[in-house]
Amino acid sequence: MKRAAFLTLLIFFFNTVSLWGAEAKKAIEVFPSTPFYQYIIYETLAIFWIAIIGLIVIIRMKLREIERVQKLGLDAPVKENNEKQTGGDNAP
Amino acid sequence: MKINYSLITRRTFLNTLLGGWLLAFLSGSFLALFKFAFPTLGKEPDFVILKNVDDYMNIPPNSIKPFAWGGKLGIFFKRADGALVALKGVCSHMECNIAYKPEERKFYCPCHKGWFDETGKNIKGPPPKPLEIFEYTLEEGKLIVARKGVKVELPKA
Amino acid sequence: MNCQRLKDWFDERYDIAPLRKFARKKLVPSHRYDLWYYTGGIVLFLFVLQFITGMLLSFYYVPHAEHAHKSIIEIVTKLNMGWFFRSLHHWGAQLAIFTLFVHLFAVLLLKAYRKPRELLWFSGFILLGVSLFFGLSGYLLLWDERAFAAVKVATGGAGAFPLAGNFIKAFLRGGIDVTGETLTRFYAFHVAILPLATVFLMALHVFLVQIHGMSVPLSLKDAALPQEPFFPNTVYKDFTVWLVILGIVVTIAVLFPPEIGLKADPLAAPPEDIKPEWYFLFLFQTLKLFPGDILGLNGETIAVVLVAAGIFILFILPLLDKKSSREEKSPLFNLIGIVYLVYFLVMTIVGYFS
Numbered sequence: 218m219k220r221a222a223f224l225t226l227l228i229f230f231f232n233t234v235s236l237w238g239a240e241a242k243k244a245i246e247v248f249p250s251t252p253f254y255q256y257i258i259y260e261t262l263a264i265f266w267i268a269i270i271g272l273i274v275i276i277r278m279k280l281r282e283i284e285r286v287q288k289l290g291l292d293a294p295v296k297e298n299n300e301k302q303t304g305g306d307n308a309p
Numbered sequence: 310m311k312i313n314y315s316l317i318t319r320r321t322f323l324n325t326l327l328g329g330w331l332l333a334f335l336s337g338s339f340l341a342l343f344k345f346a347f348p349t350l351g352k353e354p355d356f357v358i359l360k361n362v363d364d365y366m367n368i369p370p371n372s373i374k375p376f377a378w379g380g381k382l383g384i385f386f387k388r389a390d391g392a393l394v395a396l397k398g399v400c401s402h403m404e405c406n407i408a409y410k411p412e413e414r415k416f417y418c419p420c421h422k423g424w425f426d427e428t429g430k431n432i433k434g435p436p437p438k439p440l441e442i443f444e445y446t447l448e449e450g451k452l453i454v455a456r457k458g459v460k461v462e463l464p465k466a
Numbered sequence: 467m468n469c470q471r472l473k474d475w476f477d478e479r480y481d482i483a484p485l486r487k488f489a490r491k492k493l494v495p496s497h498r499y500d501l502w503y504y505t506g507g508i509v510l511f512l513f514v515l516q517f518i519t520g521m522l523l524s525f526y527y528v529p530h531a532e533h534a535h536k537s538i539i540e541i542v543t544k545l546n547m548g549w550f551f552r553s554l555h556h557w558g559a560q561l562a563i564f565t566l567f568v569h570l571f572a573v574l575l576l577k578a579y580r581k582p583r584e585l586l587w588f589s590g591f592i593l594l595g596v597s598l599f600f601g602l603s604g605y606l607l608l609w610d611e612r613a614f615a616a617v618k619v620a621t622g623g624a625g626a627f628p629l630a631g632n633f634i635k636a637f638l639r640g641g642i643d644v645t646g647e648t649l650t651r652f653y654a655f656h657v658a659i660l661p662l663a664t665v666f667l668m669a670l671h672v673f674l675v676q677i678h679g680m681s682v683p684l685s686l687k688d689a690a691l692p693q694e695p696f697f698p699n700t701v702y703k704d705f706t707v708w709l710v711i712l713g714i715v716v717t718i719a720v721l722f723p724p725e726i727g728l729k730a731d732p733l734a735a736p737p738e739d740i741k742p743e744w745y746f747l748f749l750f751q752t753l754k755l756f757p758g759d760i761l762g763l764n765g766e767t768i769a770v771v772l773v774a775a776g777i778f779i780l781f782i783l784p785l786l787d788k789k790s791s792r793e794e795k796s797p798l799f800n801l802i803g804i805v806y807l808v809y810f811l812v813m814t815i816v817g818y819f820s
């Protein structure tokens with residue numbers, strides 16, 4: 218369906234090609250076509266995911282640590298000084 | 310409840326790890342944003358293609374003809390002895406455009422009174438380096454000026 | 467990294483103790499449906515992402531009928547990472563609107579709109595409208611054939627409104643037809659008017675959430691739910707979700723950069739099988755259901771009036787749902803919610819595959 222529409226479109230524009238000049242002939246490159254850049258892009262994407270997963274793992278570790286402290290019963294207001302240093306991690 | 314000493318250490322460790330990782334992650338992401346925010350426009354090309362070849366090849370000796378090297382000034386220069394040179398018309402000191410003085414057979418930079426000789430060597434004034442010389446080739450009636458050592462890949466017309 | 471002196475300097479001038487106390491007191495109930503709490507946060511995150519990428523894109527975009535299309539091609543083909551950020555902006559928008567609908571239906575079915583949270587529902591509903599208009603106006607900025615034709619259809623639909631229809635249409639289009647005037651108009655909406663409205667409404671929305679706290683579904687209101695501190699537990703969980711969402715949008719943006727069609731030509735025939743963006747499909751498909759005229763009346767007008775009525779009823783639903791405002795079960799409105807959801811899903815899917 219989509220392809221058919223595209224083809225009709227293409228044929229239509231080949232007829233009016235004088236109006237559109239060379240632009241109508243090729244699809245606009247919305248993604249780098251050089252293999253080199255493509256490789257870099259996919260590699261960067263992989264690194265990006267590794268970074269995200271790393272962050273998630275660290276956040277989970279922190280969460281567990283916080284929950285452990287909360288379970289220890291330290292939820293009662295902690296000394297001001299201590300709280301300031303740790304950014305209120307042991308709230309509430 | 311008594312807190313073990315190790316508890317604090319673990320928290321500090323985790324905080325540092327989280328902060329450091331977050332910093333690296335954010336700076337990586339923002340680097341991409343910054344790359345996009347600053348356009349490529351100022352970037353110099355590796356080569357340019359000039360159409361009307363004869364205009365450049367047939368200039369009289371001891372004269373120049375400018376061409377566009379990306380957004381910068383490029384100069385075609387025929388020495389008094391007839392040798393043709395393509396060079397970047399940008400001073401090596403602080404990137405002012407240079408001018409050719411035919412009477413003295415030298416390039417002159419008006420910004421801080423820098424001088425270059427016919428071969429592009431810096432001879433007087435503040436410029437620290439010689440001018441950049443390009444290579445040029447003739448191909449299919451087109452003149453291709455390229456930075457030294459750059460492989461020219463012509464886009465399929 | 468402690469900056470004690472800076473903190474003291476600030477504390478001497480501003481008393482943030484109540485804020486700090488509030489932050490420490492804020493609790494989030496955890497239960498079987500608490501997953502849906504995250505949808506609001508995801509929308510917030512995606513909007514921030516949209517703001518950032520949008521600001522950058524506006525560095526390069528030229529809002530003029532002659533240059534718009536070309537400037538986008540230039541962004542995509544010439545600029546550093548331009549293809550990526552346009553793609554990210556596109557997919558971020560798609561995902562934001564998708565999540566908004568999920569958020570809407572979650573709130574609807576869990577009856578989080580009930581007293582005292584009516585204003586939250588209203589502000590959120592308007593935000594959804596703003597977002598859809600964001601989508602429509604942003605789509606036209608591409609100024610390619612499909613966008614052009616789709617916006618023509620969409621604004622034409624508004625024209626079928628009785629009485630005010632033509633006025634609305636002319637206001638949207640900046641004339642009787644979709645032209646370069648429409649482009650500048652939509653640009654103004656997209657980059658100035660709607661963002662301001664969004665920031666204001668979102669601030670209100672989030673502020674109201676702080677006042678009321680998280681809503682607990684009716685079925686669970688008597689259960690003793692474990693509470694979790696918002697700072698830092700929920701915040702960390704929110705971050706985790708946002709990171710995953712970020713990864714997903716970035717991946718989609720890299721793998722499926724959206725196409726750019728040919729430059730819009732008001733004189734050319736529109737390309738075949740024109741469809742609006744998916745989030746308008748349910749409207750589009752509803753309009754198609756109605757015959758040209760019903761008992762001598764204009765069918766399109768009737769359709770538009772009915773759709774408007776349906777949307778309006780959804781809008782004032784918290785006021786109609788008396789039972790749940792008294793914290794009683796109201797099965798009727800359960801049903802109404804499900805009908806809305808099913809209608810939306812079916813019409814979108816039918817519209818997509820027809």
Ligand code: FES
Pocket residue numbers: 400401402403404405418419420421422423434435436
């Ligand atoms: S810039 Fe040419 S001499 Fe300083």
